[in-house]
Amino acid sequence: MQRIYFITLLLCAFGLMMFASSKNKPNVLFITVDDMNWNSIGAYGCQIPEITPHIDRLAEEGMRFEQAYVQASNCSPSRSVFQTSRYPHQSGMRGFFYVEAGFKTLPEVLKESGYITGVINKSADSSLSPDFEKYWDVKIDFKGAEKRSAISYGQQLEEFLSTVEQEKQAFYCVVNVADPHKPFFNDAKSKKQGFDAFVPSKVFSVDEVDVPAFLPDAPKVKQEVLNYYNSVKRGDDCVGAILEVLKKSPYHENTIVIFVSDHGMPLPFAKSSVYPNGIRTQWIVAWPGEVEAGAVNTDNMISAIDFMPTVLDMIGVKPPSGMEGQSFYKAMKRKDLSSSEYVFAQFDENAGGVPRPSRTVLTKKYGYVFNAWATGKYPFKCSADAYASHKYMKAQATSNQEVKERYEHWVYRSVEELYDYEKDPDALHNLIDDPACKDIAEKLRQELESQMQATNDYVLSAFKVRDNLNALNQWMQEEDRKAIQRAEQLRWKRHKNRSGATKGHTQLYQLQLNE
Structure with a gap:
């Protein structure tokens, strides 16, 4: 009897230790936006006043990486790299189909390490296979136009955190904001699908935006660029709602927040290209008391392939074999990091x-x-073929030599x-x-x-x-x-x-x- 009693005490003590360990582990909130150019936010040089105050504030609270990239310039292939630390041709996720992987992804490793995992929006693009339960304890997808609603993102994160509170575990939550993906605010298709019911907190005028140098400066193009920036604004509203819920929760002080875009804006010479406007991204990491507030890293080239090893390093979980990236946690601690000179x-x-x-x-x-x-x-x-800027370039290519040269370069x-x-x-x-x-x-x-x-x-x-x-x-x-x-x-x-x-x-x- 004494032996059984002693074993029972040991098991209880072990359970309490596991509970305390899980409770003290840092949480990870990974926020992505969809199709946002790296330089479309204020912290990265966008000159439009008040375009992204919430993301800018996050940058003030953490470290901003100036040389950050993704490995692929379209959605599902890009997002797969964050969760696998493998290039798309290695994981099989080089297209928009499901794959059978012979290795463990980041959410799987974290689940085995006592984390509760969740994904809000774009669960398919955040997963390799359709066996979502293998990756996510909580999977939340939006219905219809709600994925453009800042309030909805806040509510869904609250729902996820209520599950975390019940389970008493550390969490890894991926929140994928739909904006500024097409259709943009004020696009005809956006109105038709009901997305415009969710109006950005500030709507800009055509005089407040500039056409990027890689596109022709013409009224039709500028209107599409304006619609894009108004969608950037709405995306920032969504990020603000997410961060507000976190800050009001008991998890704020022990949560690592990482913010990126999956690739560049959905216009020619950006999304679906391997030029910087297709693959360069914002990358912000905030962690109260651990990552220096307001810091800027210009030295290290980092990319999505490094995300998984970095997260595991930050939370103290042993990395599995087979990853292609390397942790850049040392860079966040202002220590020397011998990062690659190539991406x-x-x-x-x-x-x-x-x-x-x-x-x-x-x-x-x-x-x-x-x-x-x-x-x-x-x-x-690519999808840009159906958009106003591409259509304008195609039409003008018959009579405008400068536009013709750019259009033919894009196409061929x-x-x-x-x-x-x-x-x-x-x-x-x-x-x-x-x-x-x-x-x-x-x-x-x-x-x-x-x-x-x-x-x-x-x-x-x-x-x-x-x-x-x-x-x-x-x-x-x-x-x-x-x-x-x-x-x-x-x-x-x-x-x-x-x-x-x-x-x-x-x-x-x-x-x-x-x-």
Whole structure:
């Protein structure tokens, strides 16, 4: 009896220790916005007054990283990297279909470590497979226009925190704000879908915005840019509501808040491109008493591949093997961090399943791009084709030589590109044929090829024949065949793709090592 009693006491003590340990672990609130350019908020240089006061305040409370990137310039592939620390071609999430992964994602690791996990909005794009329970203890998705409502985001976070209170566990919660994704506020489609019922806290006028240098400065384009910035404002309203709920909760002082955008604005030369306006992101980390308030990091190049190892490092959880990124927690503690001088990013295929594989390697100054599809035979296709700015460029290309050159570059690109992003942040001047840049181009080619070999990138075989357009066309023909097969068979994250409706699809994508 005494032995049983002693064992019972030990088990109770162990349970109390586990409870105390779980209660003292830092929480993680990961806030993302959808399609927001890195420089569209005040803290990152946007000159529109009062555009993002809530995000700016978060930056004042934490550390702002100036050299931050994502690995992919469209939604589901980009978001997968944060949860896996693997490049999209490694996880299989290079498109908008579900995959069968042979490794554990961040929410799975955290669940095993005593965390309660939750996702609010875009649960499909935050998950590799449709087995959501494997990743998320709490999954909350919005109905209809509510995903544009600041009040709704606050209410849903309150609902999640009430579950946390019941379970008495530390939490990892991903909140995905829909704005400024298309349709923008005041777009015809936005009005039709009821999104405009949720009005930004301040509505800007056309005189208060400027057209980015990578787009033509024309009234139709400027109107679309205005609608975009009003959606940025509404996105900031949503972030404000989320942060207000956290600050009123008992979890505020022990919660790490991380803020990013999944990629750039949904207009030509940004989203779906591997230029900085497609892959550069805001990255803010706030943690009361642990991360210096108002700090700015300009030294370290960080990217989505580093998110998972950094989070695990911050909360003291042993990392699993197989991750590609490295923790930059030391940088937040103002300690020396030997981070990579290169960031690698990619685009594989659009949401409909049309492949247009691109790869890039960036330093703080230069960026080299390889477009496997840019043979002149495969015009680029993405959702921006249906938007006002793209339509304007296409129409003007018949009579305006300057617009024609930009439009044709967007649609057909070049197999290789090189930019001095320090002097040319909007990627307007391709230096690949500049003799003065020959050594730089060759160095970055070598770095990209080494990266592709190390990560078993299926695009490597195309890279090796980059000087042979016929070989590239043959490679693309085979990739398109495979993409059509995927579109016809795999379980998709969207209700339709290039093959039509996807409702009856059941197969999961299984990564083949020789792809």
